[in-house]
Amino acid sequence: MITTLFQLAWVFMKIGTFTFGGGIVIIPMIEKEVVTNYDWLTHTEFVDAVTLGQITPGPVIVSGTFIGYKACGILGAIVATVSVILPSFIMICLATEAIKKFRENKILANFLRGARIAVIGMVFDAGVSIGRSSLVDTKTILIAAVSIICLFKYKVNPIWILLGAGIVGVVT
Amino acid sequence: MNLKKIREQADQLYRRGLHIAGRSEDTESLETAAGLWQKALKLYRKAGDKDKAKLLQKSLVGLYRDKYVKVRGKEEKRSVAKKFKDWFMFFKIGCFGFGGPMAVFTLLQDELVHEKMILTDKDFLEGAVLGDVLPGPVTMDIVTYTGYKLKKWYGAFIATLVFILPSFVIMIVLAMLYDKYSVTPKVSGVLQCLGAAVTGLILSVALRLSKAEMKDYRELCVLLWAFASSIIFKLDIVVIVGLCGLVGIVLYHDDPQELLPE
Numbered sequence: 001m002i003t004t005l006f007q008l009a010w011v012f013m014k015i016g017t018f019t020f021g022g023g024i025v026i027i028p029m030i031e032k033e034v035v036t037n038y039d040w041l042t043h044t045e046f047v048d049a050v051t052l053g054q055i056t057p058g059p060v061i062v063s064g065t066f067i068g069y070k071a072c073g074i075l076g077a078i079v080a081t082v083s084v085i086l087p088s089f090i091m092i093c094l095a096t097e098a099i100k101k102f103r104e105n106k107i108l109a110n111f112l113r114g115a116r117i118a119v120i121g122m123v124f125d126a127g128v129s130i131g132r133s134s135l136v137d138t139k140t141i142l143i144a145a146v147s148i149i150c151l152f153k154y155k156v157n158p159i160w161i162l163l164g165a166g167i168v169g170v171v172t
Numbered sequence: 173m174n175l176k177k178i179r180e181q182a183d184q185l186y187r188r189g190l191h192i193a194g195r196s197e198d199t200e201s202l203e204t205a206a207g208l209w210q211k212a213l214k215l216y217r218k219a220g221d222k223d224k225a226k227l228l229q230k231s232l233v234g235l236y237r238d239k240y241v242k243v244r245g246k247e248e249k250r251s252v253a254k255k256f257k258d259w260f261m262f263f264k265i266g267c268f269g270f271g272g273p274m275a276v277f278t279l280l281q282d283e284l285v286h287e288k289m290i291l292t293d294k295d296f297l298e299g300a301v302l303g304d305v306l307p308g309p310v311t312m313d314i315v316t317y318t319g320y321k322l323k324k325w326y327g328a329f330i331a332t333l334v335f336i337l338p339s340f341v342i343m344i345v346l347a348m349l350y351d352k353y354s355v356t357p358k359v360s361g362v363l364q365c366l367g368a369a370v371t372g373l374i375l376s377v378a379l380r381l382s383k384a385e386m387k388d389y390r391e392l393c394v395l396l397w398a399f400a401s402s403i404i405f406k407l408d409i410v411v412i413v414g415l416c417g418l419v420g421i422v423l424y425h426d427d428p429q430e431l432l433p434e
Contacts, residue, residue: 018413021381022273022310028374029409047367052346054373058266058339059276059311065340069347077344085332088308092316093328095302107421112305114420117391118413120381121398127375128403134367143365147372152379165369169362 004072005079007038012064012083020116021123023060024158026084027053028126029119030067040071043133054158061085143168175219182215186228193235202239206232258288259334262315266335273303273310280318291321312336390423 011033019026027050034040041049046067053063061084068080095102102108135141143165150156189208192201209232216225265279277300284291299321303313312332319331385391394416401407 014410016308018307018409020305020307021377023312024373024377025381026309028377044363044367047363047370048350050370050373051366052343052350056339056342056346057268058336058342059273059309061309061312062336062339062343065343066347066350069344070351074344077340077347081336081340085309085312085336088306088313089316089328089332091306091308092302092313093320093325095306096299096317096320099298099302110421110424111417112420113424114394115307115413115417116381117385117394117420118398118416120378120385121395121400122402122409122412123374123378123381124395124399125402127371127378130367130374131371134364134371136364140364140368143368144372144375147369148376148379151373151376158373161369161373162366165365166362169365172361 001072001075004040005075008068008071008076008079009083011038012068012080013087016084017087018115018119020112020119023053023063025119025123026061027063028123028130030064031126031130034067034071038071041067043130045070047130047134051162054162139168139172178215178219179221182212182219182221182224185209185212185215193239202235206235209235259330262319262331262335263338266338273300273314276311277314280314284318291318295321394419394423 011030015026015029015033019029031046035043035046049063049066049070052066053060056062062081064080064084065077068076068078070076072079131144135144147161147165150161151158185208189205189212192208193205209228213225213228213232216228261283265276265283268279277296281293281296285293285296296318299314299317302317303310306313312335315335316328316332320328322331382395386395398412398416401412
């Protein structure tokens, strides 16, 4: 159990430190680690984790709480949540303190520019990896296409997309 | 003879005031200095030294306008921030903050800038940009930033903790129910549809980010490389992000960009 807790802390801290773009980007990044590498969740459980994170109030990052719980109970949930927040907590406080120096640092700015692009590439990978197991017939492909259009073009709140998809699943 | 004595006394008062004003900058000592100078001014007038009186009057105005007002404004702002006790507000927003970072940002802005007037709009924008530029969950970044602005590390800690608590508890309860009864519909059809929607969600986020970041072919190359190394070579996130960051330093060295435009 101790090993699992350390692994959880390591995975979530790593992702919390290196992922740009917010909770909705962080969660897919975890997928490969928690589903394939460590086998804490199945694919369907992971999709449920994302869905629950979206439909509950507060930051999307609490999907990580769910994953931590599945891996190692309540302790796991606490460790996962704290680990994913801690790196950016420290960075934000330090950056706010030294905002002037931070603003003027050109090398850091360029590093972050490159790093942000890297994260986009990895989000595409996460999408492909989840899509591979979820898009199995015309209906699911259609749902994915419609949700991409709604979210990207019309900026609908993701909650409605997930509810709509659930209703489609019940009806058909 | 008498006039000379008065003048000397005035000089002394003036110097004492200057000393106090120069040594410490808070409202109290500035007020003391201003009082001393006013006394000196009266004495100069009594002594008939009009030139010095005029000069002193000018510096008195300067002291008031440039220092006193500024220091007082700062102190007032600080004391409002010091008095801030309404951490429950963060809890409230944590309970109702549906819909991602921008929703939380607007709620916090309404409370702290428009209702309580503790922070300014500029402070807020800076926080949002900072959260966007730095890694980690943006919503949490904004909350941490506001907490830090209010009460340094202690404020950041309390704000973050109180904000995450409601959704954390809700999620724990849901996870327990999920484990016991599988609350989410286990009908395979529903799950499949949800999976498809989540796929769409993730891909649309990736598309939105690319739209914001892609400016020319250089970015596209980096993006493709990152995608390939993730999906084909299965490199670790630390390696991919680190390498792309280094590439960024080389790529943009001739085209430096402000990290946080003012």
